[in-house]
Amino acid sequence: VVYEDPWRAGGHNGLSNTENPLGPEDPYPRVLALRQAMRGFGLDDTPIIMAGGVWWLEEWEDWIDNPELGPVAFQFGTRPLLTTESPIPEAWKQRLRTLRQGDVYLNRFSPTGFYSSAVNNSFLQELQARSERQVAFSAEPVGTHVVPYGVGARKREVFLAAEDLEHAQNWEAQGFTEAMRTPDSTLIFVTPDRAREILADQADCMGCLSECRFSNWSQRGPSYSNGHKADPRSFCIQKTLQDVAHASGPDQDAVMDNNLMFGGTNAWRFSTDPFYSNGFVPTVGQLVERICTGR
Incomplete structure (x- = not known):
């Protein structure tokens, strides 16, 4: 044992x-x-x-x-x-x-x-910072969540608390202009490049991990979905483990610093x-x- x-x-x-x-x-x-x-x-x-x-x-x-x-x-x-x-x-x-x-x-x-x-x-530090740039939102005005905020290219309206809107505006001023929804009714704020990377990794999902938090894939039919939104606070574990295990060449140190x-x-x-x-x-x-x- x-x-x-x-x-x-x-x-x-x-x-x-x-x-x-x-x-x-x-x-x-x-x-x-x-x-x-x-x-x-x-x-x-x-x-x-x-x-x-x-x-x-x-x-x-x-x-x-x-x-x-x-x-x-x-x-x-x-x-x-x-x-x-x-x-x-x-x-x-x-x-x-x-x-x-x-x-x-x-x-x-x-x-x-x-x-x-x-x-x-740097890999873990970026994930930590990603989660710290996070605010709760509501689909409808309720309680303190009454300040409208537009998410995504279409600026679909959600509602934030007034103090969280201030946080969001500060992060946007620092270059973290992309708000991404999480399964917990929160928004995280990342750079446009990071948002594109997250979405590309989710689209490239190989289905290696059933019930994966980073995707919504499940091995169980008929929908083969775990019923949750993909969580941008996590990462594609298949990608990072492959990258770190097979790094070669002059950029090895950078690969080590930016993978799990x-x-x-x-x-x-x-x-x-x-x-x-x-x-x-x-x-x-x-x-x-x-x-x-x-x-």
Whole structure:
């Protein structure tokens, strides 16, 4: 049984709605509760694999040969990224060396609807800024939403609160002139180039992810729609993962900065672990040997 720590593992994480994304919990009592539940089903000797946040095994000494936990193993997902056999682009490997603590964080922009752990680069910063330039609107004048505002080329009328109209006008003055509707009856404000990119990505949807937030495609007939508007606050995950995984040539650094880079929250330790000093990149065999020392 794999226990993937929802705060420390890289990529998409199974953080529930009852858990605080900003408040990591100690994995030990959670894994102990898992073992106790497993023992209720006679699974005393089934190994539990700890995944997420594992860097040095010596930091997990109290887990190993612990009769309370039973048999355990450990999964390494981030450290093998920086090996000679790793297929990720060279620019990705070099970027890992520059990370500092806090540079990998949980975000909820993914079209899956799940939290994911990724490098805080220009890609994520643009998504964050996109969501911050957001106001609620109403199709009809109601409550404080009584100020008319025209959306799109046809200037179709919606209604904003007076203070939100001021925000919208300020964003427009900064060049964010395109208002895009979200499924939550809000408008986000982006540049014309960004709006064209978002619409093009949505039009090019390959249907890779049923119930995708960024498109309204669903694998379920007869309409093959999830019944929601496509959400411009998200992104095409197929496009960005292809781009970041296959970057080559002189623009690799720019590709790394402007696409989704998954990583465990411990990825910053590449810059502090002496094993990687002086630009050393181990083979997978050398990494395994190092791990077996406890470091």
